[in-house]
Amino acid sequence: xxxxxxxxxxxxxxxxxxxxxxxxxxxxxxxxxxxxxxxxxxxxxxxxxxxxxxxxxxxxxxxxxxxxxxxxxxxxxxxxxxxxxxxxxxxxxxxxxxxxxxxxxxxxxxxxxxxxxxxxxxxxxxxxxxxxxxxxxxxxxxxxxxxxxxxxxxxxxxxxxxxxxxxxxxxxxxxxxxxxxxxxxxxxxxxxxxxxxxxxxxxxxxxxxxxxxxxxxxxxxxxxxxxxxxxxxxxxxxxxxxxxxxxxxxxxxxxxxxxxxxxxxxxxxxxxxxxxxxxxxxxxxxxxxxxxxxxxxxxxxxxxxxxxxxxxxxxxxxxxxxxxxxxxxxxxxxxxxxxxxxxxxxxxxxxxxxxxxxxxxxxxxxxxxx
Amino acid sequence: xxxxxxxxxxxxxxxxxxxxxxxxxxxxxxxxxxxxxxxxxxxxxxxxxxxxxxxxxxxxxxxxxxxxxxxxxxxxxxxxxxxxxxxxxxxxxxxxxxxxxxxxxxxxxxxxxxxxxxxxxxxxxxxxxxxxxxxxxxxxxxxxxxxxxxxxxxxxxxxxxxxxxxxxxxxxxxxxxxxxxxxxxxxxxxxxxxxxxxxxxxxxxxxxxxxxxxxxxxxxxxxxxxxxxxxxxxxxxxxxxxxxxxxxxxxxxxxxxxxxxxxxxxxxxxxxxxxxxxxxxxxxxxxxxxxxxxxxxxxxxxxxxxxxxxxxxxxxxxxxxxxxxxxxxxxxxxxxxxxxxxxxxxxxx
Numbered sequence: 075x076x077x078x079x080x081x082x083x084x085x086x087x088x089x090x091x092x093x094x095x096x097x098x099x100x101x102x103x104x105x106x107x108x109x110x111x112x113x114x115x116x117x118x119x120x121x122x123x124x125x126x127x128x129x130x131x132x133x134x135x136x137x138x139x140x141x142x143x144x145x146x147x148x149x150x151x152x153x154x155x156x157x158x159x160x161x162x163x164x165x166x167x168x169x170x171x172x173x174x175x176x177x178x179x180x181x182x183x184x185x186x187x188x189x190x191x192x193x194x195x196x197x198x199x200x201x202x203x204x205x206x207x208x209x210x211x212x213x214x215x216x217x218x219x220x221x222x223x224x225x226x227x228x229x230x231x232x233x234x235x236x237x238x239x240x241x242x243x244x245x246x247x248x249x250x251x252x253x254x255x256x257x258x259x260x261x262x263x264x265x266x267x268x269x270x271x272x273x274x275x276x277x278x279x280x281x282x283x284x285x286x287x288x289x290x291x292x293x294x295x296x297x298x299x300x301x302x303x304x305x306x307x308x309x310x311x312x313x314x315x316x317x318x319x320x321x322x323x324x325x326x327x328x329x330x331x332x333x334x335x336x337x338x339x340x341x342x343x344x345x346x347x348x349x350x351x352x353x354x355x356x357x358x359x360x361x362x363x364x365x366x367x368x369x370x371x372x373x374x375x376x377x378x379x380x381x382x383x384x385x386x387x388x389x390x391x392x393x394x395x396x397x398x399x400x401x402x403x404x405x406x407x408x409x410x411x412x413x414x415x416x417x418x419x420x421x422x423x424x425x426x427x428x429x430x431x432x433x434x435x436x437x438x439x440x441x442x443x444x
Numbered sequence: 445x446x447x448x449x450x451x452x453x454x455x456x457x458x459x460x461x462x463x464x465x466x467x468x469x470x471x472x473x474x475x476x477x478x479x480x481x482x483x484x485x486x487x488x489x490x491x492x493x494x495x496x497x498x499x500x501x502x503x504x505x506x507x508x509x510x511x512x513x514x515x516x517x518x519x520x521x522x523x524x525x526x527x528x529x530x531x532x533x534x535x536x537x538x539x540x541x542x543x544x545x546x547x548x549x550x551x552x553x554x555x556x557x558x559x560x561x562x563x564x565x566x567x568x569x570x571x572x573x574x575x576x577x578x579x580x581x582x583x584x585x586x587x588x589x590x591x592x593x594x595x596x597x598x599x600x601x602x603x604x605x606x607x608x609x610x611x612x613x614x615x616x617x618x619x620x621x622x623x624x625x626x627x628x629x630x631x632x633x634x635x636x637x638x639x640x641x642x643x644x645x646x647x648x649x650x651x652x653x654x655x656x657x658x659x660x661x662x663x664x665x666x667x668x669x670x671x672x673x674x675x676x677x678x679x680x681x682x683x684x685x686x687x688x689x690x691x692x693x694x695x696x697x698x699x700x701x702x703x704x705x706x707x708x709x710x711x712x713x714x715x716x717x718x719x720x721x722x723x724x725x726x727x728x729x730x731x732x733x734x735x736x737x738x739x740x741x742x743x744x745x746x747x748x749x750x751x752x753x754x755x756x757x758x759x760x761x762x763x764x765x766x767x768x769x770x771x772x773x774x775x776x777x778x779x780x781x782x783x784x785x786x787x788x789x790x791x792x793x
Contacts, residue, residue: 078715084702087775121777193642193717300775416785437779440768 081299082120090304091125098311104130106310107400108268109252111138111428112298118437120300130307133262134430136251136355136398137270139216140167141422141429144354145386147244148173150376151213154242155179155187158379161205162189163198164213165220167426172419174386179213195227202231202239211375214241219272221245221364222337225344228366228373240375243365246351248273249281250362254353255399256289262400266310268303269295271325278333282321290319297325344370352385354422355398394421397430404431405442411435456480461560468554468588481564482584485571490547490582498582500547505606510537513600517791519566522636523652524727526599527569532656532727533678534603535577539658540674540730542613542665543605548574550601551585555594566597577656579603611665617672618693622761623739625732626703627660627752628653630682631710631721633728639713646709655728660749667745669738676730680784683722685731686769687783696764699771699781703758723784733761 098104108114114134117123123132136142148171155162162179169180169191183189188208192198195212202210214224224241231239248270255261269282274295282293292313296306306324313320323329344367351363366374375381388395392414393407404410404423414420416432423431456476466473483491490498514530524532531548538545550570554563574581581601636652639645661674673693677685682704690697706714706721714721728751734742739757746755759771769781 078711082774084774084776091776118779120773120775121779122775124777125775416782432785436782436785440766440770440778440780443766443768 078299081297081301083301086301087125087304090301090308094130094304094308094311095127097308097315098127098130099315100129102129102314104311104314105133105263105265106130106268106307107133107135107255107262107264107266108303109135109137109248110268110270110273110298111141111426112271113268113296113303114138114430114433115428116298116300116303118433121437122300122303123438125304126307130311133264133400134397134433135267135400136255136353137217137248137273138423138426138428138430139220139246140171140426141394141398142246142251142353142355143168143171143215143244143422144352145173145388146352146384148179149386150381150383151179151211151242152177152182152187153381154211154375154379155182155189158209158381160188160209160211160379161201162187162211162213163192163201164189165193165215166191168213168215170419170425171422172425195223199227199230199236199239202236206238208238210239212239212241213244215244217246217248217270217273218276218341221341221345222276225340228344228370229340231373232370237372240373240378241366242375243345245345245364246353247347247362247364248277249284250359251353251356252282252285254356254359254362256285256291258399264291264400265314266292266294268306268310269293269321271296271298271302271328274325274329274333276334276337279321279323279329279331280333286319286321292319293321295321295323295325295329297328343367352383354388355395389420392421394423394431397423404434407431411439456560458560458564463554463556463558463560463563463588465556465588465590468586474586478586481567482586485567486574486581486584488580488582490580491584498547498549500582503546503606505543505608508538508541508543508605508607509602510534510541511600511602512537513598515595515598515791516637517595518637518640519562519596521640521652522649524654525566525569526597527566528573529654529727530599530601531570531573531577531579532654534601535579535656535658536676536730538603538605539661540613540676541605541607542611542661542671542674543607544662545577545579545603545605545658547604548579548581548601549583550581550599552587553594553598554586554588555596556588556591558596563597573656577658579656613671613674615673615675615689615692618689618695618733618761619672620695620761620763621736622672622733623736623757624686624697624699624759624761625734625739625743625746626682626756626758627657627730627732627746628754629705629707629710630677630726630729631706631714631724633726634681634724635710635713635721638717642717644713644716646712648709650707650709650713653726653728655751657728657730657751660746660751661730663745663749664732664742667742669742669745670735671732671742672735673733674730677726679725681721681723681725682731683720683769683781684784686781689731689733690767690769693761694767696762696767697759697769698762699759699769701771701774703756705754705756722781736760
């Protein structure tokens, strides 16, 4: 397929791989974190680890929207659907995230809650228009990539005077999470980041400059295709070898330094930064998430239905928190692949194909048999 | 003389009429629906017996029976509809057991209010598919459920066929060293359904591959190749079907991504929706697992048939106590091709 196959070419991948093998200095260990679940998925889906030398290690980051959603946030959505009788719309992966009382949105649906899977915020708006006598709530999750479409929906709802539509806003911010990872006391040792692809098309490459300038960590923004990832790894190896810490952009076909200014302006018009937001794995992180501005409060489901966020601790055996911080690998969790599988996820990292545990289980677990 | 016509019944309004509860009540309205629509379209000597069941001639070989329910939404899609799908699906289930499909039985669950014109289209499509396949629908049943209790129409078909005594195909017969063949592109049916449901349009429309495979299978069985397993990768797609076989046979598999063909619009739609064509349903494709030495010959036989022009050898069966289906990727890496987790696409067949 044009514009896709070019970035999945096996021969080119081999060339890049041989460059990485040649240039990675044997006495060094290169610990590189791919922040995004999209990269985690590409690495696992295409078996890229097989192309890398042993001393170039990929550490999976927290950039998977459903993985970082704490149990309390899913509980909130379930309460809305069950106790307030709303039509709860959300993206597919969110349906399977484990919540309290052995529930998930999917199980709540089976028990009679009106939960609907949608592909776009426009579907949620459409549902609201078609059900004027019902309240429709969109569970809005995701990093900066999914925020602009939510902003569009809220703006449209305001313009059209749609009164039965609101959002449960769990939109989060990438740079804040990267700060949190680097700030963890005794945290993960990192030599560089493969920077986000789609997120960066919106926010640009500029917000990553502090990671290079202040933390001395190289960042290479990369697309989600396998060749993008390989090229970014090579660029990171070169930065480490040269003793450089810069923000480089491999994904120049889509990312500029300034990003999508129109989308940024729209998001700023509708949303403001929350003082603090609890992440799964990273805990409470200041200035790391968004909420609706006061002038759009009518569309804020938390206010409209008075459902407060209540912190719920993770399952004790689940290592999602350490995995999301890059401190543990999925296979180091005691319940990986036994109690916790994609069919019966205990932790959120086993839910989405972008989650580190699900990716390793689905694509890489043959490595555990050797 | 009286003008009353004592035996007159106004014919069904197949243009503007709708299914009502009386069509399932066992009374005159039901008899009329059966005679004017089902019997008229499916017309064959066994159905014409008009009894509760069909009495069929005796035949030699081992009897194979398969049943399949069809709840696809939308009922009409590019490349087919629930009618022909319900014929093809069951014929294929009988045929992949190595049997020659001979007869079908069909059960309809109709929802009150369903337009008779749509029912007619569906029944015509079934009749056409059955005639083309040479497999008559010899008995049937109709029930009507109240509005809101069904979704237009559900069709369950049962197929009966006979297999030669010397043909033994089973999911537990894959052996290390065997070759895995696939009859063509994957994902066409599932993406035809989904793209229509989601209103996605592409410059080249995605057309379902729904087809009866018994003709292709007959040529494969006659080729002399030592076939061990035949299966049609429907729900859950190629990946799920191969995992089922690996589990049943207690073996592993190594696939080669570059050998698995995907039509470009299907690939584009999957890319767009974040789906993997390996897990998307097919309704006119088959997987064949055969002895290594027969693979090339079998491949040539398949490619000579119009329904398997793009057949290819996609991998090998290996010894593996874990039963992993693995794949060498286009990039030269290796990965597991796992069972489908959860539900990818509901109601595709």
